[in-house]
Amino acid sequence: MRKIKLKILEKKPSLFTRLTLGILMFLLAASLAYAVWSLPTQALGLSAEVAKNVEMSGVSNPVTAVLLNYRSYDTLLELGVLLLALFGVWSLGGVSANKSSFVNPILDFLSRFLVPVFILFSGYLLWVGGFAPGGAFQAGAVLAAAGVLLFLNDWQLERKYSGFSLRFVLVLGLVLFVAIGFGFVFLDRVFLEYPPQLAGGLILLIEAAATLSIGISLAALFLGRDPSVKSDSKIDTGVHK
Amino acid sequence: MTPAFLYALVGIVLFSIGLYGLILYKHLLRKILAINILGSGVFLVMVALAARTGDAVPDAVPHAMVITGIVVAVSATALALALMLRVDAETGQAVLPEDREE
């Protein structure tokens, strides 16, 4: 790995500033600690509710049940947040492509081995999320790690895939989530309600698409720019006609 | 002292340290690190207090909320870093104008 070092010698703020802020933070921490301390020793949470309904949810991992059934609306919006961050990063245009012509042979070798392992592991995490720790976000992150490794080796997405196809994969998770969630509205259910006997399968389907979208989005965030736009093109500043 | 309260206290300290760093330090990269630490503190409080169940399974709802929070945090961090690079490109320094030292 290239040596990346950057020393920033900030002028240290005055002792007075540090001390005042330090005391304020201490007071904040102390009062928060008091607030926490005054909480009941036994949680008033929703463990019982979660457990009681887990059979209806289609999965047996309670966290997945919360994320993709009880509170799946949060998760849906969260996929939106991720996509939104990508829209934002792309709109900034990227400063300049990270042109590292030098490819580390060890990294190159490692990635040949690791990328398939990561992809497999990602699939495993996705599958296992229904009944054990794991799920779409973790699986997506592992998938993204594979992408990051590829980018570090100067891998480039082929041009024909970097336009519409890429954008399609990026939004797939969100769109399928909405489509399945709204699909049952036509069968007299409410938004995001699944029939219990189908819930498990539907959740896996949503998670599979979400994993793909999350993985590619996170990798794209790492890349930092829209690969379909030539990296050297200056961001245009003309706003209007 | 149970682990639940212990980690909640750690979360509170991290929250305060993050806030201190966010206000005091000028380099944007460090400010973004500070926000992440501050966020981790909040997440730790959220999950630690869910473990106040003795030996029983802890409450899964805060766990799910924190996973949501982690994804939101990484999204915000990515946007913040991209903005920081643009600030650096436009002004020559990765600090906010009011923090510049001439």
Next chain:
Amino acid sequence: MLIDSPHWISIIILLPILGAVASFLWRQHIVKIALTTATGTVISVGILSWQVISNGVQCYELGAWNAPLGIELYVDGLSVLMLLVTAVVGFAISIYASAYFEGNKSKHFWPLWLFLWSGLNALFVSSDIFNLFVTLEIIGLSAVALVALSGGAKAITAAMRYLLVSLLGSMLYLMGVALLYHSYGTVDMVLLSLRTEMNPAMWLIMGLMTVGLLLKTALFPLHFWLPAAHSSAPVPVSALLSALVVKASFYILWRLWIVVFPLDNDAQVGLGFILGVLGSLAIVWGGVKALQQTRLKLLIAYSTVMQIGYLFLAFPLASIMGWKAALYFILAHAIAKTAMFMVAGNILIHKGHDRIADLYSTVQHLPLTIVAFSLSGISLMGLPPSGGFVAKWLLLEAAIVSGQWWWGIVLLVGGLLTGAYVFKVLGYAFIQENSTNEPRPIGISKRMEWTALSMALFAIVLGFIAPFVLGIMDIGSPFTKGSL
């Protein structure tokens, strides 16, 4: 029947998201997709509002899970009015932006803006404080990216500062959510309102959440990020931020104070007094700063700092009439400020700058735009018969009823300051001067002039339809304790 369907409440959130996605996918048809989505969203909000107006409060249990396990959506009169003002402003801005942006900017603007719209709608119908955090993040991230859209050092640094402030605000809020959940075992506002009690821990939670949300709402002295962000953004974005985005965090704060925090009347008046003082300072400070500005967009941005102050005058009054005044301030300011930023945009394009001292002969070239500025100025000053007048009248009445006449003086000072800066701009715009060394002014699209004018007219009309609007506000009696 389709119109009676209970699902419109989810459609107003999903439609803009799908529109955002579609405009991201099919870039060659982006404006067509965006305007179709905007129209569809307005219609859906209209249908939902009609349902609430004719049948009362609407609840929707997402995934058929009721609170506390699931998330419930809840629409009362207050939500309806927030949704409607978002729809009106959003639609006008969409029309305006379709003429304003082109090419690369347009490609990035529409998905971000439609996402923002969806986030706003989601926020106004949510009654789940964790879900509100997620919607706040949607709004925050898209707003930041939209500010950065105009490029250049000013906008980028303003966006950076805005992002840091916005994230800090969200985290303070989230800490409050965490503590509330672990104190009362739910994040649902309705259930919380039944369970919360005032104790030292609750004061701390209240402090954290209030400060977090005030940062996002930019109440003086936490407004430091706003003028740069709102003035350096592209014009349609400035309008969105001033009209809607700062109101979103205010709305959450408001609901929390009325519903979740179990304040008795004395505590409400006492604590509200602090907010009222900050609001008054915002009015004076914002007004003076606005008067000092030499750039039109910055002047309008400082006027937003000032107008936010008015919203907080309602807190110490702690009466239904005071809350109604605050809501009317939100509506009137949203509409008038949208018009005003559009005016600034028209002038900016027409003249190539927005230096107030060089606005001469604008009235000859852009008569409609200057009329729009005057009308929205009337509403901001609070002169009859505008929407702003109704808001001030209500506030004055509430202040007198509760024996706190001194807020009336603040209103008067605010009105005078607003008058001063509005007439300052008009004064320059009416100077006739035929200078030859100035580059030929650029003609602007009729669409941009007419949207500005219609918004300004609407700001006046808001004064005439007050009884109808105030009637909607009562649905579900959102301003009574424990009403949700």
Next chain:
Amino acid sequence: MEEISILLLFDVLVGLTLVWLAWQTLSSLDLFRAIVLFIAFGLLMALAWVRLNAPDVALAEATIGAGLTGALFLSALAQLSASTKRKDEENKIENS
């Protein structure tokens, strides 16, 4: 009983290290070092999640919180130092 106290000691150790890492991350002058410390912080957080019986969160933290966030920071720092180097070179040319 003894087992419990050993575990509690372990928790105290993890907690203190977390606080120390956070402090070092923010106060270290070298940004590269700060980021490496932050990644270590994230990994230790994952351990804390495991101790709190939250394996799902631990996985998310390790992959997203430490892994991807760390990668994002490193890549941003690399681009930042590349731009600093470029600026330094420009300054040199101007000065010579």
